[in-house]
Amino acid sequence: MNWESWSAFWDMGGRGFFVWGSYGALLIAVVAELLSLRSARKAAIRSLHDDHETL
Amino acid sequence: MYCGYCVGLGGLQGARGFVNPCSSLRLEALAAERGGKAVFTDVSVNVEARTLLRVLGPNGAGKTTLLRILAGLGAPSAGSVQWRAPDDSERSPNEAAMFAGHANAMNEALTVAENLSYAAALAGIDCTPMNLRRALTQLGVEKLINRRFGSLSQGQRKRASLARLLLRAQAGERAWLLDEPFVALDTDTQAQLAALIGEELAAGAIVVLTSHQAVAINAPKMQELML
Amino acid sequence: MARTEQQSNDKFAGRWFWRYAAPAAFYPLAGKIEKIGWVLAVVLAAIGLYMGFFVAPTDATQGEVYRVIFIHVPAAWMTMVIYLAMAFWAGTGLVLGTRLSFMMSHALAPTGAIMAVVALWTGSLWGRPTWGTYWVWDARITSTLILFFLYVGYMALSAAFDDKKKGDRASALIALVGAINVPIIYFSVKWWTTLHQGSSVRPGSSSMATTMLWAMLIMTFAFWAYCVAAAMHRLRTQIIEREAGAAWLDGATK
């Protein structure tokens, strides 16, 4: 095991800012992409069914 | 009317021989689309020499699209366009026809002569100074030959740009594809253009025309195409 | 176009590529690939992160900060791979005229751009403690930045046309132009960096422990799976948008 405690884990040998800043950015990017994927799909399906109603 | 050296060149031009007029146009199951949506489908028509083809239809029916396809400026999504010479050999749209769209196709910074000889060179027409002067004379604007296009009035611009159609060495040599040619013309010019179209048809050309205006044209043969 | 594609489908009937070149046929397959992709991405990322943080030892020279490379390197690879894939599909679309190929390119671009941003961001956070600076004009970093510009240009161009078909073909052409230029840019920048700063700062190439390597490899596969899944999702959304009105869609989206 690499870490003696959770606080050591979060500290990352004093480099916590850089390590967690990186992983945090990845997390934000992935979550943002997933949300945009979902909203784009919803919009597409909504306009698809709208089209059918107006026809 | 012509200066001496122009007549000399004209003589040379005449000696160069007869250029066959285009004798037929055949559209087979032509279809076009814009932005993935069909504009028209399954347009088939046969047009012989000396025929005026009027393309009719409401706005957005694809009249301009059709003319651009005939001129080789756009590709059909299906079907084919064939221009044929009298000996039945196929010709490219650019050899067979001249297209005149809504815009004048003239640069404002250049003179009428410069603009017209540029257009002729790209259309593969051997434009002699005599042809140029004759074309402008036919439209009554020969005095504007060395004026900058940008300095002309709207009416003069229209006439000068129509001269492009008359640059060919011989009447009837090429088909004319005219997109709303009578728009923004005064009645005199309209009548003049109608007469020119009539002459061109009589000389053996095909003229394809879209128009909202009912201008009388004296055509040997007339066909209509409803889009 | 619809007609010619139909014709080519008839002509090549039986060949799997042409069968799946029709959006209707590919839609369910894309759905299956997407699901597998999400599952693989989650599982592999869990394993990779566990190995990266709890199994792989501390690096002797860099300390703990090296753990950034478990996401930095895969992101940097993916941004390159996705660009190549995008250009490949763009070229396929231009040559064969298949609608699905263009859609594939469009589906890949945003994920590729995001990967470029992640690679640059994590790279600079890793560079600060390692090289003492957030940004170095190194060939690899600079090329990634330019790759990001190319992604942005590609997406902006395809959005600039009201006629989707024109946008497809125009952006496909620029993707190909970019693909030809990327190696030229890379080697130019490489030449330029040696001219300006010699080899004083270079990304570390020290030997890695095998567990580190494994963690990075597994994370790379997790990124692959994620990117494939995201692209497939986007592809399906585009099929819905563009095939609106086709009868088969009704059943597929309910």
Added chain:
Amino acid sequence: MSLRAATGAVFRREMQLFARRKSDWANPIVFFLIVCSLFPFAVGSESEKLKLIGIGVIFVGALLASMLSLPRLFEEDARDGSLELMLASSEPLAVLILARITALSLGLGAALTVATPVFALFYALPFDVAGMLALSVALAVPTLLLIGAIAAALLVSARGGAILTAVLVLPLTIPTLIFGAGAALRVLNGQSPVAELALQGAFLLLALALCPLAAAAALKISTD
């Protein structure tokens, strides 16, 4: 024969336009001049500092000035309809485009090349560096216009042309920028610029071979 007539006509027309409209070459030079004169205000006026940034500033200025001329290639013609003359022609479009870019490169390239050593004086650059910079610019302008022609052709019928042109073109000009400015930098450092010049020449040849074809394809896509 008629190919020669057509390319000749395209070339001649571009030259006529260049002679007729002074703004076509005067505006890029004035723009170039203003860009070059802005930097000292931001950086400071010590000649040592200026010498360091001068090459880069002048080269980027020339690059931007030639980018500003890109709309003239096709956009103007698309507006007045004369682009259709070129598109409808039976002659290969790529050759016509090449004729056009050649004419523009000669006109604009000459203007910028003449201006470059003058502006180099602003930055206290020695004469040999200024000369090399002018040579670099002369080699770079055609390359930039060739690359830019692709984007200009694509954007004939798109929204947001000017900024998008910059987004598409500028990243692709980086190699030209590196070796163009690099050649002058070598001379400033007392080294031989041969390698950089050779590479710049290679880029120009590559661009000559590929860009007109790509631009022709692009023009067909965007005007279809």
